[in-house]
Amino acid sequence: MNAGTGTADHEALNRLLKPRTIAVVGLSDTSNFRDYVSPTLDGDAEVFFVHPKHATVLGRPTHPNLTSIGRPLDAIISMMAAERSTLLVEEAAGLDVGGLVCIAGGFAETGADGAALQSRMVTAARSAGMPVVGPNGLGFINVPRRVSLTIASPHKRRPGGISVVSQSGALLSGVAMAAWEHPGCGLNLLISAGNEAVTDLADYVDFLAADPDTRAIGLVVEKIRRPAAFFAAARRATEAGKPIAVLKLARSNRSQQMAASHTGALTGDAWVYDVALRQAGVTVVADPEELVDRLALFEQLDPANWSAVEGLGVITMTGGFASLSVDLAEADGMSIPPLSELEPWVRDNIPGVTVANPLDTTGFGAAIWPEVVRRYATCAESDALLYLHPLADEDESDSTVQLVEEFAKAAQDAGKPFVVTNCSGAPGRFVLDRLPSGKVAAGRGLRPTLRGLQTLGAFVRHREEAARREDTPVPPSTRRPDVATVAVAEGQMLPFGPTLEMIRAAGVPIAPYHLVAAGDDVTGAPFPGPYVVKLADVAHRTEHGAVRLGVTADGLGDAVAELRALAAVHGLPPLVAVQPQVEILGEAFIGVQGESELGPLVVFGLGGVFVEVLQRVGGRMAPLSARDARSLIDEFADAKVMHGFRGRPAWDLDALAEILVAAGRLAVSGRGWIESLDLNPLVFTPDGFVAVDALCLVRAPERRH
Incomplete structure (x- = not known):
């Protein structure tokens, strides 16, 4: 087991979560938690008590330490504070122990001293290949086997096949109460993940996917620490016929803020979780009752x-x-x-x-x-x-x-x-x-x-x-274009020309363009007009009046001169872009987020002002398969403009899907340096889709002009 980064050994977790021998360390008859642990004495596991100051606990004789028990131990629960629990893990690492439950707080969540204790715990557990539930959690309950290594309130629980892992201890009790109210819902394992210092959500899901006693999996999630491992485990659960329902906490960012027109402002972390989980076939729920209701039929x-x-x-x-x-x-x-x-x-x-x-x-x-x-x-x-x-x-x-x-x-x-x-x-x-x-x-x-x-x-x-489904190939990483960036309000922007060339190389069709630098003579563009003329390296041109439409060949020089003067007044980059003015039959928005909490992301919606007015976008984690792209487009099946409206032709949705797949490849290959990339608008013309503009924000340090 690679502690702290997961990959817990199934055999060790099986010993811990389905123990035959248990050591309870630090519990006394005066403890507030004695009645929470005592149901374990009615199960079929052999229970040992360790306490150096008390001869008996719950009527059973005690041992002074783990070593004195002289037996292999499948599970240990520490009822002691952080420092003593850390010493206990270090002692257990030298014995034949399946795993350990640590309920104490006072670890990484409290600051530097607690983080040092947690680091010692991780090192000891890693050396022994020993999973740890917690620290700073409520422990776990194996309902069918009557193992209660927990400080969770002893709510009524009927045995069954639904296993639940919660990063919120209190909500673990909430799920248990909701399950009791549903006559068709029985519980198998209830696990409070705590700090996940050694064993994390991905480890638990991977174990439950193979667990013969688990029929469905419920999760209460604050944060997925290892997205790739988690979603790989979710795929194994799907293959094993075990659905997953997730109650995602910390959803205050769920409403999409549309104040700025770049992808980073469109996608809050909670929304990204919704996208990623649903793409993986995971059901997202709003409360413990819904989690139980969504899974109860699989149990029955x-x-x-x-x-x-x-x-x-x-x-x-x-x-x-x-x-x-x-x-x-x-x-x-x-x-x-x-x-x-x-x-x-x-x-x-x-x-x-x-x-x-x-x-x-x-x-x-x-x-x-x-x-x-x-x-x-x-x-x-x-x-x-x-x-x-x-x-x-x-x-x-x-x-x-x-x-x-x-x-x-x-x-x-x-x-x-x-x-x-x-x-x-x-x-x-x-x-x-x-x-x-x-x-x-x-x-x-x-x-x-x-x-x-x-x-x-x-x-x-x-x-x-x-x-x-076939696995979607993951493209190799690429370096960002070796050009100076432009400082804008949102951060560092890649210039207009290199941005369009980057997306063209990725497989996105672009409109022709001609760049006119400061001091250049305007001798005409290499394509016929009328033209759209704009300041090239400005993030929000309409706010500055930096776009001219329907410019004729004779008026091209005057339009360029006006824009250069505007740039001088407002301190904007003077580079001018000239493009043919195309017939627009429809507009789409495609965005790339190079790195979210769960990985690179592609966002899609109707383009132009629609993305802000309608406040509606869809998304998929990258890379996208053709099937992913079509399912994303299908989320907008009610948008009449895509399917022919008021005499206008229907959009080429196959071509649009190919562009979404290309955007997904770019999201992955540039995840190390792309902050966000917007194709807005991606316009549908009589000749198909073309990107007429793009805004790319990068994470690389600014390079001065």
Whole structure:
């Protein structure tokens, strides 16, 4: 294990998180945490207590130190302060120990002295290949094995297959409480990551991807410290059939600030997390309840009964429930198709009803319920079925029991997700007891259940797509152009000419241009007019009135002279750019962020002022595959301007996708020096797309003129 940089050994983590021998160090009978650890005594692990001052703890004899136990130890928990915990790790490093839990604070989060202690801990753990949960966390709980090496409050937890790792200790308890309220949600491992000094989020996800006891993974994330390792582990989880849902904290930057027209102002860190996680097939959630709801169906349904949920059938007995299901599904971007195959049968058998999906069986439904369920279970257009009804404990009756039993019976050989939900909250015990394991799942109210089905379908589709996807080649790094930069308000800007040549070399078509330096005679451009004439090396030309449109060949000299005079007045670089004025049929915006918290990024939106007025952009982490590029464009499928509008032709979306892929290659190859790069506007002309302007901010030190 490379401590501090991850790659934890699976065998060592398995010993730590599924221990057979445990040492509890520093706990006494007067400790506030004695009752949090004591449930471990009811499990099947052998527990030793270490305390030099107390002969017994929780009725068990103690040992003065680890060495005196004389046994291999799978897991150790330190209940001591930072310095003593560090000494304990150093002692454990010389023994046969699987791993250690450190709950103490006082490490790197407190300053230089704490950082020195943490460095000693990392060095000792690294030398022994020993994972460490924490420090500065709540420890972990293995629910099925009744291992409670934690100071987390002892909330109720039912055993199951959902494992959760949280960088916020308190929210680990929040997830546990939400899981208890969902009758179909059982927990496997609950891990409080703490400072992640030795073992980090990527290590845990990598372990859980291979863990046979984990069926789905929930994460509470403040920061992903090793993005490449984390997303590689997420891919392994996908391959193993284990979905991931992430509750991302620190979202105050989620709103995109549009005050400046460069990519760095468009992309806050929280937004980048959304882009990267969703691109990796990870579901992003807003709170602990949603995290549980999104994963609960994976816990309950056998993978053989999962589907893409592109043909969800909804059956109920009231019009209100049917209508609400459509409204809520549409609000969350989920489709409930009409299932036209069933419409003739519905019209012939249920008086007054013409809509087959969602189906309101009205008062006639109970009499033909077995046939209703059979028809919908075998419908070729439906790949999932939801039964929605008042199903609280108070609703138990012979007729309601029969409805549930017929639904469960139809699920036996259907090979698709069958879900039962109460109209609000969890179904009663009489329902849960009648649901065949792996065949029918219980929801927790309509909207949470629809979200669970949406996540199930999205994961199935992502997994199938990921299995077909070829790795996108990562281009080699390139040096930034060897030219002096220009100081602008946002930082250091690459000059206009070198920027256009750089993007042309990357595969982005550019408009022709002609540069006129200070003192040069204006003898005409090497292409016909009319022209656009502008100060070349100015970041925001419109603010300075530094652009002239529709300039004729005869007026070219006057336009250049005006711009030179303007540059002299405002202290701007005097270089002038001349370009042919093209017919613009549409404008797009493409941005590159050379380095975000999670890596290089490509941003796309409608160009010109639209990106600021609409405050809407999409993004993908780079490099992009052709499939990534098309899916990014598809996020703007509702933008009529791209698909032909008011007599204008539709955009060449294949060419646009190729430009996005080229921008992704540039984002990766220039990540060491590109701060941001904007192609705004990238214009669509009768001859295709061309970049007529670009702004590149670089991180390299300024080179003086």
